[in-house]
Amino acid sequence: MQALPKSRLLQFVEKAYHLARRAVARYSSKFSKQRYTLHQHIVLLCLKVRKNTTYRMLIDELIEMPRVRNAIGLEELPSPSTLCKAFSRLDMAVWRVLLNLSVTLLPTNGVVGIDASGFDRSHASKHYTKRTELTIQQLKVTLLVDTRANVILDLHVTTTRKHDSQIAPTLVKRNTAEVAILLGDKGYDDEKIRTVARENGVRPLIKHREFSSLHKAWNARLDADLYGLRSQNETVNSRLKRRYGAFVRSRHWWKQFRELVVGCLTHNIEKAL
Structure with a gap:
């Protein structure tokens, strides 16, 4: 059976995962439960913006995305609240670094x-x-x-x-x-x-x-x-x-600012595909 080609969605996930690994450490702290990595959180948050959906709907759709889960090493699905809390913890500085790195993907x-x-x-x-x-x-x-x-x-x-x-x-x-x-x-x-x-x-x-x-x-x-x-x-x-x-x-102004930066990051990654 011939292997299926990579979809644009899978290419997007791989590109976002590559940027995340360049920008941040694997875990936020040595006291982390190490259940999910920061790289996985960043990719899923970018995917949420790309699909213009909610946390709950994103997790529901990930059930039917085994290739996407394998691309980022996601063995079990996080809850919607886990992603929401991850978005609150990731500082604006992290998203700006990712945005700057995404610029290097394009001429x-x-x-x-x-x-x-x-x-x-x-x-x-x-x-x-x-x-x-x-x-x-x-x-x-x-x-x-x-x-x-x-x-x-x-x-x-x-x-x-x-x-x-x-x-x-x-x-x-x-x-x-x-x-x-x-x-x-x-x-x-x-x-x-x-x-x-x-x-x-x-x-x-x-x-x-x-x-x-x-x-x-x-x-x-x-x-x-x-x-x-x-x-x-x-x-x-x-x-x-x-x-x-x-x-x-988002409801809070500081999360609204971050949401817009993630949107710009997502735009750059998609343009690079």
């Missing part, structure tokens, strides 16, 4: 676009959102996307009404090694962003808000073909929402 060209989008927080019940006084119903997520392979280099998440001009300098400083040209729309028209970019060896290609004929002339001189690559950001934003959901499932 980049240094032409990077920056753009923001909103993710809904009102997936919770109306009673919950009212009781916890969630007045801001969306998270503002700013993505830094390399335009060659649509790989997500970094992201910034906030629950406030922080302006784009306050977010961009942080992302530029954090990723100077990966950014050669920064593409941005008129929302990023701020002299501070341009100054920070130039100081870090980055060429800013940002449209000016047209308050005078001089601004119109500057916009006319922009490299249209190069600036047109900025639309890749909108493509990535759309893909994240269509494949993994336009909302976050």
Whole structure:
């Protein structure tokens, strides 16, 4: 009987498992019960986001996935609460390391676009959102996307009404090694962003808000073909929402932030297949 080829799901699991083994130790502590490894937890959490499902449904589907279980050495299935607690224990720093490692799986060209989008927080019940006084119903997520392979280099998440001009300098400083040209729309028209970019060896290609004929002339001189690559950001934003959901499932803000980073990590792994 001919062996079955590897499905994209199995390839995804193997790639995520390889990254997890590069990023973290096998167990979180010497006092761990050593029933499940951190590598297995990371893969299952990425798989949950990829399938856009709940912990309970994921565990139920894993019963019928022997090849996936064998790929990560999972001999017995964890309970949904075990995965939920693992997600709470894994720090944001771990997910950021994994995101940085996933960037190395894809070719980049240094032409990077920056753009923001909103993710809904009102997936919770109306009673919950009212009781916890969630007045801001969306998270503002700013993505830094390399335009060659649509790989997500970094992201910034906030629950406030922080302006784009306050977010961009942080992302530029954090990723100077990966950014050669920064593409941005008129929302990023701020002299501070341009100054920070130039100081870090980055060429800013940002449209000016047209308050005078001089601004119109500057916009006319922009490299249209190069600036047109900025639309890749909108493509990535759309893909994240269509494949993994336009909302976050977690209730706590810090878990919502982590959930979005896992979504970006999952996107990069899938692009690498």
